[in-house]
Amino acid sequence: MALTGVLRPGHAQIRVLDLDESVRFYxxxxxxxxxxxxxxxxxxxxxxxERDHHSFVIREADRAGLDFFGFRVLDTATLDKLDADLQAxxxxxxxxxxxxxxxxxxxxxxxxxxxxxxxxxxxKTKVGNGIPLINPAPWAKARDNGIAPIRLDHTLLYxxxxxxxxxxxxxxxxxxxxxxxLTPDGNANAAIWLSCxxxxxxxxxxxxxxxxxxHHCSFLMESWEHVLRAGDIMSMNAVPVDxxxxxxxxxxxxxIYAWDPSGNRFETFMGGHLPYPDYETMTWTxxxxxxxxxxxxxxxxxxxxxxxx
Amino acid sequence: MAHTVRIxxxxxxxTCAPAESLLEGMQRLGRRGIPVGCRGGGCGVCKVEILEGxxxxxxxxxxxxxxxxxRHRRLLACRVYPAGDLSLRVIGKLQKSxxxxxxxxxxxx
Ligand code: FES
Ligand SMILES: [Fe+2]
Numbered sequence: 001m002a003l004t005g006v007l008r009p010g011h012a013q014i015r016v017l018d019l020d021e022s023v024r025f026y027x028x029x030x031x032x033x034x035x036x037x038x039x040x041x042x043x044x045x046x047x048x049x050e051r052d053h054h055s056f057v058i059r060e061a062d063r064a065g066l067d068f069f070g071f072r073v074l075d076t077a078t079l080d081k082l083d084a085d086l087q088a089x090x091x092x093x094x095x096x097x098x099x100x101x102x103x104x105x106x107x108x109x110x111x112x113x114x115x116x117x118x119x120x121x122x123x124k125t126k127v128g129n130g131i132p133l134i135n136p137a138p139w140a141k142a143r144d145n146g147i148a149p150i151r152l153d154h155t156l157l158y159x160x161x162x163x164x165x166x167x168x169x170x171x172x173x174x175x176x177x178x179x180x181x182l183t184p185d186g187n188a189n190a191a192i193w194l195s196c197x198x199x200x201x202x203x204x205x206x207x208x209x210x211x212x213x214x215h216h217c218s219f220l221m222e223s224w225e226h227v228l229r230a231g232d233i234m235s236m237n238a239v240p241v242d243x244x245x246x247x248x249x250x251x252x253x254x255x256i257y258a259w260d261p262s263g264n265r266f267e268t269f270m271g272g273h274l275p276y277p278d279y280e281t282m283t284w285t286x287x288x289x290x291x292x293x294x295x296x297x298x299x300x301x302x303x304x305x306x307x308x309x
Numbered sequence: 310m311a312h313t314v315r316i317x318x319x320x321x322x323x324t325c326a327p328a329e330s331l332l333e334g335m336q337r338l339g340r341r342g343i344p345v346g347c348r349g350g351g352c353g354v355c356k357v358e359i360l361e362g363x364x365x366x367x368x369x370x371x372x373x374x375x376x377x378x379x380r381h382r383r384l385l386a387c388r389v390y391p392a393g394d395l396s397l398r399v400i401g402k403l404q405k406s407x408x409x410x411x412x413x414x415x416x417x418x
Binding site: 063259261303306 | 345346347348349350351352354367368369370371372402
């Protein structure tokens with residue numbers, strides 16, 4: 001099998017300022033499927049086409065932002081091996097017992113030098129996507145509820161020490177560097193896009209003085225038409241839109257950035273090129289960051305660099 | 310009925326409906342570069358200090374508004390709703406663009 005090790009983004013846990021308002025937003029506007037609530041007051045969601053129990057969890061807190069971002073790995077042997085590898089590399093890891101999160105097995109958690117908590121897990125109950133595995137239909141009814149993305153695609157995180165973060169992902173976790181934006185002096189990376197499979201990115205980071213910041217969680221749409229439809233639904237519901245609809249130069253993905261009711265940015269995303277691990281990294285100079293962000297408008301939107309949660 | 314909000318830094322006033330946040334009203338001034346961020350109380354770019362007047366608030370992130378800020382009515386404009394005429398001072402990242410920039414000629418003042 002070609003795809004081993006870390007398979008894909010598995011979950012994000014996000015802090016919201018008002019739970020009920022946020023549940024309404026994520027269910028009715030973004031169109032996620034609610035799959036459970038736990039004793040800690042967390043609400044669990046999945047995208048309609050995802051098969052695992054959940055990919056997106058929210059909890060009420062007095063500040064916005066990201067609690068942690070988790071990846072599914074191939075199996076428990078892989079989980080144990082990556083845990084040992086992280087420790088051998090010099091990182092402290094923590095085991096979160098199975099069941100702490102609904103329908104989820106043991107998780108290995110560690111903190112990046114950027115101040116973000118990353119988790120790995122091998123087991124999460126498969127609840128299916130509402131389509132039978134025998135003679136499956138191409139879509140289920142849940143596809144038409146709200147924006148209705150098909151999966152949690154990636155995240156972009158802001159924090160310090162991006163060079164050290166890159167080494168952990170590429171040297172320990174088996175990711176490779178797909179694209180990067182150089183700092184103005186050209187001597188370091190201002191932002192990096194990392195893949196663990198053949199997606200254009202599974203996680204990205206940008207250098208930022210404050211640790212642990214969320215730039216956005218991204219949700220995959222099936223087509224450009226669906227991205228435009230997402231824009232319609234945002235406006236119908238007065239969702240604050242940041243950038244787009246447009247196309248990124250970096251990744252070639254088509255996008256809208258907008259904010260949830262607590263100021264956590266999210267993205268409705270589609271497309272992007274298909275890299276392989278042997279491909280050379282593509283590099284953007286800082287003076288072309290505007291095209292990298294918004295290719296048609298060639299504009300380095302101020303909010304992209306300064307607004308995070 | 311709309312209330313009048315006065316920005317003490319530059320003496321400019323704008324009207325703001327009770328159901329409208331102070332940031333939404335300020336945006337209508339059309340000054341270029343008002344760094345309108347998340348509009349959900351999460352990012353902190355829209356911080357102001359209320360000098361006078363009655364208002365109500367919605368939840369905002371403690372990362373940007375702590376207890377001391379609250380006591381001094383240093384709040385996020387996107388989460389403050391006027392209950393009467395108000396005066397405020399712009400602080401934080403918003404200051405430069407509200408007080409320094411020229412009005413955008415494409416928009417009515
Ligand atoms: S615009 Fe983000 S806190 Fe007001
Ligand atoms: Fe993205």
